[in-house]
Amino acid sequence: MKCFIKNRMVLLFLLPIIGLGQTQKKDYTKLSYDELKALYWNNEKDQTKQLEYARAYLVKANRENIPIRKARANYQFAFLYYKTDANKAIMYLDSVIKYSQNTGDKFFPAAAYCEKADFLIKNFKFKEALINYNLAEKIALKTNIDYYYIVREYIGTTKSENLGDFKEALDIYKECYQYYKSKDVTSSKYVTYYQSIIFGLADCYKSLHNKDSTTYYNKLGYRESHITKNEENKYLFVLNEGANQVEGKNYKVGLDSINKALPKMIEYNNVGNVLAGYFYLGKAYEGLGRKGKAAENYIKVDSIYKLTKEISTEFIDGYSYLITYYKNLGDKENQLKYITTYMTIDSTLQKNYRELNKLVHKEYDIPRLMADKEKLIASLNTDKRATYWGLGVLFLTTIVVGGFGVYQYQLKKKYRSRFEKIIKETAIISDNETEVSKEKEIKIAGTKIEAIGIAEELVNQILGKLDDFENKKGYLESNITVQMLSTTFETNSKYVSKIVNVYKGKTFTQYINDLRIEYAVVQLQENKMLKKYTIQALALEFGFNNAESFSAAFYKKTGIKPTYFIKELDNVV
Template sequence: MNKIARIARLLVLLWCSNLTFSQSLDEHFVVPDSLKPFSYEEVLKKFWGSYEDTAKAIPYLKTCLAKAVQANDSLKMAEIYARVYFYEENDSLKLEFLNKSISLSKNLVHTLYPAFPYSSKGNFYLEKWDYENALDNYLKALDYAKKSKNESFQYMVEYNIGLIKSELGKHQEALQIFRKSREYEEKRGIRDTIDYLDIMVHLTESYTKNNKIDSSDYYIARTFSSLNYYDENLYYQLLLNQGVNFYCKKEYLNAEKTLIVTLPYLKKIEDKAFLVKAYYYLGKIKESLVDHEESIFFYKRIDSVFNYTQFIVPEVREGYLFLINNYKAEQDFENQLFYVDRLLKFDSIMRKNNTQVNEKLVKQYDTAKLLAEKEKLIEVVYTKNSNFKLYIWILVGIVFGVTILFYYQFQKRKLYAQRFNALMKEQNRRREKMAKESVINAKTEEIKKLKIAEEIKTDILAKIEKFEANKEFLEPNITTNSLATQFKTNSKYVSRIVNIYKEKNFTNYINDLRVEYLIEELKTNKKFRNYTIKAISSEIGFNTTEAFSKYFHKKTGLYPSYFIKRITEYEDELEVPA
């Protein structure tokens, strides 16, 4: 990373400067007499000697560009455009400089160009949380770095892709990348300490997100002594990770004390990701301490950052749910609606990231890595003659296994589609059938065995009908005892009447009502489809997401997530004009 990484950090230093590179590459620039005798390489060396001093660095870069243009040297022009990017504050000009650098160098054979300007474009979009454009440019940078066999740059770009994976919730995959980055830096002797410490910040955070708190604590302790000396910002980012670990270990007071210390420093950093996480965990701590007023304060701070930056972290979604439920309980419908709209906007951005960006990650990064590993495997197979046949059979087995897997997935999707269509038709038939049928259809012999007085039976059936009409089955923890208490009768009577007249046991009767209600609700209520599976299960009376998903699959042959996705597509198909 070396000089490249140092240049990348210049952006932070230059935000504090009053100088800008806007209009700095105008055609009227005249090389100072003091620099005319020097060659391009000599002026560039002077630049590196004072790159942190903007007033000196800018004239050096202008002079380098003028000499490169005069010599019609595409590579040198590309180098300067890629560097002046870091001195420019105007976003349009920043991208213009990088695009010029790419255009000038894309047909050259070089270890760093155009990989470096592509990577810088990726950083530009990553800082704006535009993961799709960031990933596009990182993938191009990675491709050029591989072609030029620049191993160091490959690791740097893959590390940035790891950051995107982490923000998208792909924590296990991100952890693997961060671990490889740490191992590579340590193996080559930690050439750039700041970059190494930055890796350690994200590595410890990733261990925490993977519920490996002990590993995270170990690397935090190992890193702290050197981190404070080298970089204050990284120190407080690492301190934030330590505060989160305290929270995970339910040491709420230590967590709160640690996180509060980080806030003044995290607010100064342009990247608001760490600040958002600090607000989120302070909100969670206050929830745990039953201080709802303070929880609301911190969750609203998250919303203010989101409203300003459109930055999202998947886990902070819980903060919006807390605000919605709080205002719902207070019957403050105006604020409840406000945060429902905010949550829908949040979910919309998250869905875009989870579909478009994840799809690109799989197709263009993960699959590419898999294919590269496959090529290595084939090379090994052909070079090790003694094991040649064995390796060929392994490769054939892998291909066969993958083929079978794809075929299984295809058949599974086909089966699910058939089940979905059958379910939609069955729902319509069931409504017509229920309208015509009467409870009198129960088997005569079993009714006789009830041994329940006619007036009691009639009363319970009427109350069951009212229970269904009022959708009281959506309440959680319904049992025969609770329903019998509500009906002011015997629980055995309720159980026997449900068994005979509904032709199912009591638990299945309640859960069937819930699932049938949900299917109808999802067909008609588009907002309901935006709920998480956890929220839906709670809304219709199930105690756990797992119990809800299992019963929905048992009842319909489909999982809730598939049904929600398919019903949206089904509705879109119906709306397409003939």
């Protein structure tokens, strides 16, 4: 077997050279190594060109028989396969290690060992990953002391985030922190690593429930990020401090910090910390006894998990909450859904994380969940039997309708036409048009002031407050009622209702729902992250209590379902 692998590796090393002779139009081997390297990294969006330059680099290195150049050529190939073929990438990294051993290079083979460790971690092979990190740090200690501390941070991160060894990770972070303190930590060479170490310290202390130390390093990280104008890092420390306050049961303080940081995490498309933000929002609302808001945010965590299939033990407690929440509501379907998801995560993590049993079985043990799951399935099956005859009749009726296919075709055309109309109308809306529209409303309704029996001055006051309400997006508050709004306006609910009827031309409920849907249409086009949410999560995002009411309001306003609208947005260039 070893001989076969060796031959296969030799063959793969020859393939780039063979391909070069077949496809290369220009002899790039006449260029210098630095020129080839620059061409390679300047064409990251064109892998065909990168492959061509990597081949030329390897041909030149083999011809001149320079080991470190061979190593760098193989690293370029490894990078090309980083996302598509882990095994092939590791094979090239092994060649990097082979050719760069004992060369005294500042980065190789240490960097290659680190890259291998990264692949191994993705496959939950933590022991092998740490072996590779240890090999990297031994080499870096002799050849590049700066890189040695980068490797040390990698080890600390693995121990903290993957293995739950927070105390060991903390000792490593402290060691790195002391090293960077002797450097110019505002320089481009050290700033990223220094701020990352500060975050590691804060996060470890948070996991060890040392609230004061967590706050100290979050504040330090915030200051350093502010000085170096790194906005994403700055709000990352704000988010982490919010989580720290939530863990310390200072829920309102935690909410304030998280609500400041979460929009920035969404803006920077920092998916992992968007998930963290929603989780700690859920935990804060849970602590405040606001059950619906807690469930709303835990559902968003689940939405992100379903898209990425990545979640750590830190964020799985939301599922136990959702299971209990829907059990108390008597919602068997959702209770079963979250039990199933929870058990799937448990099954994956139980195989790979040492600390899992301590974390997962804190509130629910799996045998009991399995029993609950079976009972729920049996109960739901019993409920469904009662509807089988009705479904049968419905099925037969569907078969009988001969024009069903034609109807579906026409409906699809109608939906597409409506979608295009929405996009077009959204594109041409401007502030000027909005003002003209409002003037038109006032002009039309002006003749009706006497008819509704409300003084003109009071009408104008309420209309002004409605404008302010719309501008501040007050309609996104769930469960808003005409009575609540009237109290805020310090007026009579009948006045508000009448004025909305006359000046907006609709009922109060329709007025609120239309504002939410208009806002949703714009946000779904502008914020790509929202398209990844479930309909339930979107409903909560835009002020509705459930997916059904959101879908119904969306359809009533636009003539199409939100699922269709989101799907068609992906086809808009």
